Amino acid sequence: MEPDITNFDKLEVVDAKPLRCLPPGVSPFGGTHGVPSSNPQFPVQTPKVRVSKTPPPPDSANSKQSNGEKQQRPTKKVKISEEVRLLSLEGDRDSVSKVLMKFDALRRRIAQIEPDPMKRPDLKVGTIMMNNGLRTNTRKRIGSVAGVDVGDIFFFRIELCMVGLHTQTMAGIDYMNMVSEQVQQPVAVSIVSSGGYEDDDGDGKVLVYTGQGSNVSVDQKLEGGNLALERSLHRGNEVRVIRGVKNVEAQKSKVYIYDGLYKVEKWWTDKSKMGAAVFKYKLVRIPGQREAFTIWKSIQTWRDNIGCRPGLLLLDITSGAEKVPVSLINEIDGDKRTPRFIYFKGLKFSKTMEASVGCSCQGTCLPGSNCSCIQANGGETPHANGVLVIQKSVVHECGPSCSCYPDCSNQVSQNGLKVRLEVFKTKEKGWGLRSWDPIRAGTFICEYAGEVIDTADKGADLDDEYTFNATNAGDYSSEWNYVPELIEEENPVDLDEKIKPSSPIIISAKNMGNVARFMNHSCSPNVFWQLVLHGPNKNSFPHIMFYAIKHIPPMTELTYDYAKCGKKKQCFCGSANCRSYFGQE
Missing domain, CATH: 2.170.270.10 (SET domain)
Structure with a gap:
């Protein structure tokens, strides 16, 4: 809790400090209730609304408490919300936060309606939002992405796409074409290292990344994303690195950490466990950035031995x-x-x-x-x-x-x-x-x-x-x-x-x-x-x-x-x- 600067006793600073309560009628998000923020620079086309009639009340004869009998709740007509017009093409922290907030809110709702996780509510919501222009940082770029901070986490690959951090939902390497000496060449802009290949995370500041291929038993080719990483070595451009780690709550899923900007230091060919030729890329983290993945590694050390905390x-x-x-x-x-x-x-x-x-x-x-x-x-x-x-x-x-x-x-x-x-x-x-x-x-x-x-x-x-x-x-x-x-x-x-x-x-x-x-x-x-x-x-x-x-x-x-x-x-x-x-x- 924050000390009263008008009456501060150093002897009491280690005592447990309390919460303040919110006064009646104040939103925990700040601002005024019922007045959504908007961004006039991004006039998103409003989707059509299918108006359904309010269902009749359930038969009183079936109103006994028993699981399984579905009843529809009453609804009322509402106007189209201004919240679908709140985003900017070029992101900032506010736009990124709102995109992710609206994405996850809609994902939770669809997961509530359709509880089967195999139906992938995350991909369904991603499609809905992109079709309605509800995304930000749509322009592919080298370097930092406006509004996304080093250390930010994501629970779905599609979230990376929504904010322009990594636009590939499946591929681990995202790249763009640039003209150099009148020749168009691909350069890497971001990679996702999620353990699908034989990656080595080193000490958290160095990443040995394995190139991509459609079949682990077939030799990889120097094309597409693999070529883009090789070109980035010669060009010396920054590459965003997103690391995927196991989710402690659900071992079959991952959490994605934006670990900041790296540079490709060297590349070579190697043999995979299946005997196929693969490309290896050594990426080194640019100094001076806030800690991200190294924090996760420290926490794992503390879990193993709390005495070293x-x-x-x-x-x-x-x-x-x-x-x-x-x-x-x-x-x-x-x-x-x-x-x-x-x-x-x-x-x-x-x-x-x-x-x-x-x-x-x-x-x-x-x-x-x-x-x-x-x-x-x-x-x-x-x-x-x-x-x-x-x-x-x-x-x-x-x-x-x-x-x-x-x-x-x-x-x-x-x-x-x-x-x-x-x-x-x-x-x-x-x-x-x-x-x-x-x-x-x-x-x-x-x-x-x-x-x-x-x-x-x-x-x-x-x-x-x-x-x-x-x-x-x-x-x-x-x-x-x-x-x-x-x-x-x-x-x-x-x-x-x-x-x-x-x-x-x-x-x-x-x-x-x-x-x-x-x-x-x-x-x-x-x-x-x-x-x-x-x-x-x-x-x-x-x-x-x-x-x-x-x-x-x-x-x-x-x-x-x-x-x-x-x-x-x-x-x-x-x-x-x-x-x-x-x-x-």
């Missing part, structure tokens, strides 16, 4: 309360004092709460069924493949009062931490939180745990730095959600649902809490919070859950927007959109 103070601040350990790291100074608080995973109430009524389903609850929890979500499960599909005012998960508990798949945020986190000392903001694992957009990160404050208690401090107040949080940002017009859908009515809590939603992590208390503020956050109810009852006490706004690379600080809650403090987030201060007078 520099600055290690504690192996696990949760003392085994979480399934995944959370280490405490201080690489800033020699202070070995640790935060003072009781680690607690959930909510502690000062008075007994009435048990909510759950669904009566047996086994896992299915989309389209008459399950009361599913119906409270508009007839669909809120997650697809474990990630949140859309952000709205409230999400319903099956809870402890449900008959399906604890084996139901509709409980994504109730099973503790899934990513490997560490609490670390920052230079200017006290303690912070980051992950060893790559985090996909929509991934559940953690709950805001602590003591539920009773406003009737006159001694309760409702304005201390550890208090999270979400009482009137009924608004949400539509910017993170998919554009329904792109798949000829209409906005569902349940997005307009407003939560009316039976009591104020105020939680303090001052004396007890979990890792969420360490998340710092940023004016350009990568995390948002979402209210989640356990069960279909809208009057039960909601939980505050944190989800990833976008793909987050390992060792990137996890932050969200504190906005105008609490006392005014100077902001140290360092983002391009920094407001200089957060909080209010």
Whole structure:
């Protein structure tokens, strides 16, 4: 948390610093709700919308709770969203972020509708967006790509195409033709090294790349991409390198890391394991770039031996309360004092709460069924493949009062931490939180745990730095959600649902809490919070859950927007959109 510069006690800087809460009606993305940004330089043609009639209500005779009976949720007509006109042909960081956000939002929605991963929702969405001009950096180029930073991660090859980093969905070498001495020759602009051939990643700064061929048992030819890499050696041009590594969450898939600019130093021929002639290219990373792939290699070393992690103070601040350990790291100074608080995973109430009524389903609850929890979500499960599909005012998960508990798949945020986190000392903001694992957009990160404050208690401090107040949080940002017009859908009515809590939603992590208390503020956050109810009852006490706004690379600080809650403090987030201060007078 960021210290109060008007009253700063150096002796207390190592204490656990709290979250700020968002004030009612403020988007976790910043800006004004319902007013999407636009870019007049890129007037994209609006796709046609197929308007469907609102389905009739289900037969009351079939309204019993039983899995498998599909019911359509009501919809209402909407105007074409301006969000399909938000991009620029020549990218910048904002355009790249929006392309990737809209891509993954639509991919999550299609994965929700068609859960079979063999149908490749990523390729389907890529086709839809490209057909509608929703991409950026369309001009092929040598060197850096505007808006894409070294260290950025991608979960699908098509994402690389969407932002102009690597335009080949299958081929490992991307190249362009250039005229030299009145002769047109190919030069390489980017390569993807994903282990498909006999590549050697060296120390993370040198890559020995194997050329491409259609058949591993046949000699490779010096043509196409292979010739382009050979020509790049003589031309001395920069080549973008994207490295593919195994996804720790799904071993059959990969995560792609943009590792920056390299130059081809030499090439030679060799024999493959199959005995065929192959081309080898040695690429060396250009110095002075931020670390990327080497961070991944360091993390793997720490996984094998946590004792070699520099600055290690504690192996696990949760003392085994979480399934995944959370280490405490201080690489800033020699202070070995640790935060003072009781680690607690959930909510502690000062008075007994009435048990909510759950669904009566047996086994896992299915989309389209008459399950009361599913119906409270508009007839669909809120997650697809474990990630949140859309952000709205409230999400319903099956809870402890449900008959399906604890084996139901509709409980994504109730099973503790899934990513490997560490609490670390920052230079200017006290303690912070980051992950060893790559985090996909929509991934559940953690709950805001602590003591539920009773406003009737006159001694309760409702304005201390550890208090999270979400009482009137009924608004949400539509910017993170998919554009329904792109798949000829209409906005569902349940997005307009407003939560009316039976009591104020105020939680303090001052004396007890979990890792969420360490998340710092940023004016350009990568995390948002979402209210989640356990069960279909809208009057039960909601939980505050944190989800990833976008793909987050390992060792990137996890932050969200504190906005105008609490006392005014100077902001140290360092983002391009920094407001200089957060909080209010």
